[in-house]
Amino acid sequence: MSRKKAQLSMAEIKRHSGTSPKKTRKRGIPTTRRLMELAVAEAFTGMRVNHGGPFGAAIVRNGQVVATAHNEVIKTNDPTAHAEILAIRRASAKLKTFDLSACEIYATCEPCPMCLAAILWARIPCVYYGCTRQDAEGIGFRDSLFYDIMGGMKTAGILKISRLGRRECLKALREWIRKTDRTPY
Amino acid sequence: MSRKKAQLSMAEIKRHSGTSPKKTRKRGIPTTRRLMELAVAEAFTGMRVNHGGPFGAAIVRNGQVVATAHNEVIKTNDPTAHAEILAIRRASAKLKTFDLSACEIYATCEPCPMCLAAILWARIPCVYYGCTRQDAEGIGFRDSLFYDIMGGMKTAGILKISRLGRRECLKALREWIRKTDRTPY
Numbered sequence: 001m002s003r004k005k006a007q008l009s010m011a012e013i014k015r016h017s018g019t020s021p022k023k024t025r026k027r028g029i030p031t032t033r034r035l036m037e038l039a040v041a042e043a044f045t046g047m048r049v050n051h052g053g054p055f056g057a058a059i060v061r062n063g064q065v066v067a068t069a070h071n072e073v074i075k076t077n078d079p080t081a082h083a084e085i086l087a088i089r090r091a092s093a094k095l096k097t098f099d100l101s102a103c104e105i106y107a108t109c110e111p112c113p114m115c116l117a118a119i120l121w122a123r124i125p126c127v128y129y130g131c132t133r134q135d136a137e138g139i140g141f142r143d144s145l146f147y148d149i150m151g152g153m154k155t156a157g158i159l160k161i162s163r164l165g166r167r168e169c170l171k172a173l174r175e176w177i178r179k180t181d182r183t184p185y
Numbered sequence: 186m187s188r189k190k191a192q193l194s195m196a197e198i199k200r201h202s203g204t205s206p207k208k209t210r211k212r213g214i215p216t217t218r219r220l221m222e223l224a225v226a227e228a229f230t231g232m233r234v235n236h237g238g239p240f241g242a243a244i245v246r247n248g249q250v251v252a253t254a255h256n257e258v259i260k261t262n263d264p265t266a267h268a269e270i271l272a273i274r275r276a277s278a279k280l281k282t283f284d285l286s287a288c289e290i291y292a293t294c295e296p297c298p299m300c301l302a303a304i305l306w307a308r309i310p311c312v313y314y315g316c317t318r319q320d321a322e323g324i325g326f327r328d329s330l331f332y333d334i335m336g337g338m339k340t341a342g343i344l345k346i347s348r349l350g351r352r353e354c355l356k357a358l359r360e361w362i363r364k365t366d367r368t369p370y
Contacts, residue, residue, distance in 0.1 A: 036350040043357040047364065054357035074368045078274050079283040079307040080265070089263050098264040108354040113335055114306060117299035120331050120344065122264040127346045130354025139362045140369060146305050150298055150335035159305065161312045165221040169293040169315025172228040172239035177324045179232065183259045184325060 032106075032128060035060055038068055039106045040130070042083065046070025053141065057083035058106045059091040059124070066103060067091040083107065084115035088122050098185055100124045109136050112143040113150045121185075217291075217313060220245055223253055224291045225315070227268065231255025238326065242268035243291045244276040244309070251288060252276040268292065269300035273307050283370055285309045294321050297328040298335045306370075 035058055042056025052071030059066045069086035073079055084107050092098055104126035105119060110133045119127060133143040149159065176182060220243055227241025237256030244251045254271035258264055269292050277283055289311035290304060295318045304312060318328040334343065361367060 032349055036353070040350070040353050040357065043354070044360070047357060047361055047367075050366065050368070053370070054361035056357075073283055073306075073370050077277050077281055077283050079277060079285070079370070080270055080273055080303045085265055088265055092262050092264060096262055098258055098262050100264070106349075108357060110348075112302055112306075113298050114300075114302035116335065117297060117302065117331050118265045120327070120334065121297075121299060125344060127344065128349040129346070130348070130350045131358055132348070132351070135351075135355060135358055139358050142305070146302050147335065149305065150301065150332065152336075159310060159312065161314070163295075163315070163317070164217055164291075164313040165225070165315045166317070166320075168221070168225050169228070170320060172225065172232060172241075172293060173316055173320055173324050175229070176232055176239040181235065182232075183235070185238070185258050185264070 031063065035065070036106045036108070036128060036130060038065060039083070039108045042068050042070040043108045046072065046083070051075040052081065054108075054139075055083045056108045057087040059087045059100065059103050060106065061095075061100075061103045066094055080114065082112065082115050084111050085118055088118055088124075092122065098122065104128070109133075110143070112136075112141075113146050216248065220250075221291045221293070221313060221315060223250060224268070224293045227253050227255040228293045231257065231268070236260040237266065239293070239324075240268045241293045242272040244272045244285065244288050245291065246280075246285075246288045251279055265299065267297065267300050269296050270303055273303055273309075277307065283307065289313070294318075295328070297321075297326075298331050 038058040039056040043054050046052055047054040052073040052075060055071040058068045067087045067090035069083045069090060071083045072081040072086060091100055101123040103124050105124050107129045109131040110129045111119060133147060137144045223243040224241040228239050231237055232239040237258040237260060240256040243253045252272045252275035254268045254275060256268045257266040257271060276285055286308040288309050290309050292314045294316040295314045296304060318332060322329045
């Protein structure tokens with residue numbers, strides 16, 4: 001990530017962060033930090049209006065903000081409504097593609113496994129994050145445990161996973177590979 | 186998971202699977218397999234109408250189908266629109282809660298890390314899956330690689346992750362823990 005001057009417009013900074021452009025556009029603050037400020041502003045906004053946990057994210061392409069979001073699990077009753085997921089969904093809708101490989105994402109906390117895998121599926125090649133999974137654990141979130149489960153540890157007592165009906169399910173995969181008009185993603 | 190008789194209504198089986206209830210309600214087929222059939226039907230439907238990859242899911246509570254879904258990444262341009270994610274979002278909306286701990290999920294393929302973590306966030310304690318991550322890899326999907334990345338391997342060349350601005354981001358986490366009207370999730 002280069003530290004060249006931000007290409008954010010004043011209007012965008014104001015709209016996304018809710019702070020004065022003059023205050024945000026401080027001299028000497030690298031572009032990346034100013035972009036992270038947008039994610040931080042989202043985190044505070046979302047928490048204070050009781051939309052969800054204290055987490056925010058921003059997706060940027062060529063220094064231009066494409067989408068920002070904050071956690072909305074409480075507001076929407078959707079356990080997948082993490083800031084990064086919502087930012088990805090909004091950016092994809094705006095850019096009309098599931099391929100965000102020209103983008104980078106700023107997240108106020110280390111993405112949980114759900115969000116990190118979503119970033120991978122979206123092909124976003126560059127992630128900046130503020131707090132760590134341990135910081136999140138410190139305020140009651142289970143990101144760190146979920147990472148352990150991803151690595152094959154500690155599923156006992158939390159999750160029972162069983163294989164069932166592979167033969168029938170494989171038929172769909174075989175039809176996909178034979179399908180001439182399929183779109184790879 | 187008990188193998189007691191299915192509590193699916195005829196209408197539900199017909200609506201979700203698109204097959205005749207008489208054909209679906211075969212004698213001697215365990216409940217779990219009949220529920221997986223709903224996920225398989227979704228996988229075929231979604232693939233054939235070009236909504237996305239050949240993957241389906243169903244969420245069930247006390248033997249009653251709460252939601253079904255198929256992959257819609259292509260249709261919606263949303264890289265997070267996997268069958269399990271959509272099924273969780275629909276089930277949460279229907280049940281008006283982010284807590285799906287009374288549910289189980291049937292997925293035609295082993296959930297990718299994004300979907301597995303979503304299942305954990307949703308507190309779904311029981312997963313049945315058909316194909317494996319290696320089967321998915323065999324038709325061009327990167328689930329298996331993403332699991333390796335979750336485990337701390339092979340990020341080089343795919344994803345650059347950097348920490349930035351932890352001090353500012355931590356302020357939001359500290360405000361959350363002091364917040365008296367917060368909803369844990």
